[in-house]
Amino acid sequence: MTLFKIVGFGIIAVSLIIILKNQRPEIALMCIVASSVIILLFVFDELKNIIDLINSLMANSSIDSTYIKIILKVIGITYIIEFGKDICKDAGESAIANKIELAGKVIIVSLSIPVVASLVDIVTQIV
Amino acid sequence: MDIDLLFKIAGVGILVAVLNQVLSKAGREDQAMMTTLTGVIIVLMMVISKISELFNTVRDTFNL
Numbered sequence: 001m002t003l004f005k006i007v008g009f010g011i012i013a014v015s016l017i018i019i020l021k022n023q024r025p026e027i028a029l030m031c032i033v034a035s036s037v038i039i040l041l042f043v044f045d046e047l048k049n050i051i052d053l054i055n056s057l058m059a060n061s062s063i064d065s066t067y068i069k070i071i072l073k074v075i076g077i078t079y080i081i082e083f084g085k086d087i088c089k090d091a092g093e094s095a096i097a098n099k100i101e102l103a104g105k106v107i108i109v110s111l112s113i114p115v116v117a118s119l120v121d122i123v124t125q126i127v
Numbered sequence: 128m129d130i131d132l133l134f135k136i137a138g139v140g141i142l143v144a145v146l147n148q149v150l151s152k153a154g155r156e157d158q159a160m161m162t163t164l165t166g167v168i169i170v171l172m173m174v175i176s177k178i179s180e181l182f183n184t185v186r187d188t189f190n191l
Contacts, residue, residue: 076189
């Protein structure tokens with residue numbers, strides 16, 4: 001059911017944006033930002049239960065929860081980076097979009113350093 | 128799925144576009160510029176509150 005809501009909303013948003021595109025491109029960009037924010041908010045409502053399920057599954061299993069936290073953080077970061085990058089690309093500023101993407105990669109690498117460190121420890125213990 | 132925000136933004140955009148045409152035809156270019164600025168500012172206020180709501184939601188779900 002939510003599928004039809006999202007697709008219908010997207011089509012209505014695109015048609016409104018096209019009306020505004022040539023007279024007022026800046027307000028059309030704001031329309032793009034608003035519609036993508038609304039769709040993302042709608043998706044995150046659905047995503048919350050999935051993440052609660054994952055947390056509960058991981059809670060009673062023996063896997064160390066720090067890795068799951070890092071994975072969830074990376075997923076969250078990619079959502080926001082993707083959101084910002086696509087809006088900059090829509091506005092025609094691909095240079096800024098690439099800088100945002102680069103910043104996202106740097107943040108993700110800096111987040112995953114403890115995981116790599118623990119991997120190296122495990123490997124050195126085995127060898 | 129609050130679509131009324133989208134209609135509000137599109138309405139302000141269309142209103143500003145029409146006002147601009149009228150003002151520029153009447154020869155008042157500066158006032159046309161003013162209406163454009165106010166329109167963009169109003170729309171920006173609406174969108175920024177939505178963006179902050181999105182960022183807070185993401186911060187809570189992914190505990191960033």
